[in-house]
Amino acid sequence: MSIPFELPTEDRASSPYTGYTRAHWEAVADGLLWAAWRWGTPGCALLDLPGRPSRSGVRSDGLEGFARTFLAAAFRVAGAGGEDPHDWLGRYARGLASGTRTPGRDDAESWPLILDHDVQGQPMVESASVALGLRLTAPWLWKNLDSAVQDRVEEWLRGALRHVPAPNNWYLFPYTVAGFLESVGWGDAETGAARERALELMEGWYRGGGWYADGDGRAFDHYNGWALHLYPVLDAHLGGDTAALARYGGRLRAHLDGFGSMFGADGAPLHYGRSLTYRFAASSAVGLGALTGHTPLAPGASRRLVSGSLRYFMDRGALSDEGLLSLGWFGPHGATLQPYSGPASPYWASKAFVSLLAPADHVLWTATEERAPVEEADRVLALTAPGLLVQSTREDGIVRLHNHGSDHVRPHEGESAAEDDPHYGRQAYSTRTGPTAGENAADNHLSVEVGGRGSVRRRIHPLGAGQGEGWGWAASWHRPVFTGGAPMVPGLRVESVTVARGPYELRVHRVLGAPPGARLTHTGWATGPEEPLVSALHGLHGWLPGTETVRAPQGTAFVPWAELPRLSGEAGGTSVHVCVAVLAGEPVNVSPAEAVTAVEAGDGGVEVVWAADAARTRISFDPVTVTHAQGAAGPDA
Secondary structure, eight states: OOOSSOOOOOOTTTOTTTOOOHHHHHHHHHHHHHHHHTTBOTTSSOBOOSSOOOTTOHHHHHHHHHHHHHHHHHHHHHHTTTOOTTOHHHHHHHHHHHHTSOOBTTBSOOOOOOOOHHHHOHHHHHHHHHHHHHHHTTTTTGGGSOHHHHHHHHHHHHHHHHSOOOSSGGGHHHHHHHHHHHHTTOOOHHHHHHHHHHHHHHHHHEEETTEEOSSSSOOOSTHIIIIIIHHHHHHHHHHTOHHHHHHHHHHHHHHHHHHTTSBOTTSOBOOOSSOGGGGGGGGHHHHHHHHHTOOSSOHHHHHHHHHHHHHHHHTTTOBOTTSOBOSBSSSBOGGGOOTTOOTTGGGGGGGGGGGGGSOTTSHHHHSOOOOOHHHHSOEEEEETTTTEEEEEETTTTEEEEEESSOOOOOTTSOTTOOOOOTTTSSSEEESSOOOOOTTSOOSSOEEEEBTTBOEEOOSOEEEEEEEETTEEEEEEEEOOEEGGGOOOOTTOEEEEEEEEETTEEEEEEEEEEEEEEEEEEEEOOOBOTTSSEEEEEEEEESSOSSOEEEEETTOOSSOSSEEEEEEEEEEEEEEEEEEEEEEEETTOOOOGGGTEEEEEEETTEEEEEETTTOOEEEEETTTTEEEEEOGGGOBOO
16 A cells, blocks of 8 residues: 655665665654644644544544654654754644643633543653653753743652653653653652652563563553653653663563564564554564563564564554545554554554654664564474464464463452453464454354353463473463353353464363353354455364354454354363364465364373374373373373
């Protein structure tokens, strides 16, 4: 699809995979800003972008437009050493003056005050982008503001320090505000307390291996990169705090050791978790790692990932004809959104422009692009802290994520709420498919049906994960929650294990405590009927013969209409169910029906023999353990 502004000529010598250079990044930033500023108010304090309003209201949405585009402009200007050929900072300086005036009859542009998250929360989110933008551009913007404007900006920002954030990454917003105020000499006990509080909470959220939970629950998603790593690492980098940079930068390095493998060969990030309309913000952690040196990735591989992600969306209709980022994935897509999504929400994609803080002579831009991890070899990577299993195949460039540890249920919330959360509750996600909408048949889902009501997967309890040479596994259990307000069945429990090997996924479920007459359905990947993708399920044990095809008329973020394979079976007491699933793209030629030559299954475990090499995988229950032996050569893990 065409991009509604001009880009430089591709450079296939230095960027053989994407053609993008640093000049392309600057051009995209400028193009996004030009398009967004067409909707600026006369005093420049609000950008009232067209589209459905968020639940926070039009004034808050306008502030969001100002703040999030300011972040892009700040990275753009700071990365150029203060050069501002389009006078972006002049617009934002005028907006700061207008937005912080005391609301009154003749002032239609004043910003809403920052209050508690459950009263008027969105301004607190935007305060972080305003503060970070000011910190990045302080020599050229803040230091030239009138002192009265500085005082008003400070007073508005301090609302973030004096009110209660949401119990998750929101605590990093007052942290970022405090960091800016301290950087310009306006720190005090209030700023120090906000920073100490955030860092203390993060210690409780850190689960190891570079992964933070987004709050006290088990939500592991893209917020790890574009929030939980971004703010503390960038703060330490900008402040020259070597001790903090070593601590938080080391965690970023560990995170990127796995996260770097989560981008497809086409540049796509995994379609998983909430706020996916932020799109190429998913690459911000990669750019930050390259900027600070806290990354296991070579500079050329880092640029391959960040530029690949940016181009992926630029080439696939993320921009409207007017050059605005739409509310969706490629183009507009309502099921991708959350209730807090407003017209300017997608501009948190601006975080990806942290890469521009690396100057033109930085190795991120001077090194030749290298292959992304997915392009190097088939990979299976077990991430034990979040309970995730990453599986990728080099030939078709697809990355798959098997979820056995991440949900979006807070510890204080009841487990019996029956809402289907497509962005967290499905068993698998990928870079080529999206989850089906909640009103359609759920993809990658095991449903226990009792009394005609199906179940959803809410709270996920990890049971372990591991890997060997060319294979890996992850396991979890959950209590099925039934739709329509039906009560939970006492004692009913589902234990699930995924074993990934090559393009195949061995999926094993043990259902315990099922009442007589219970039925099961299990679905695979949702794809469009005309896509060059194979999505298939083959039952090995515990399923009725045959696989049916189920329609999902609302489609996914990738296709307007989708279909998915489904198996059916019966359960009662304790039962074990085994199948092989496949998602593959051209030129991969796979058949799940031919993947396994033998299977033995019982209440105590499952053993399968793989057709390709007679290797054996053994899954034992009580407790869950998985071993794999290469033919007659003995176990390799």
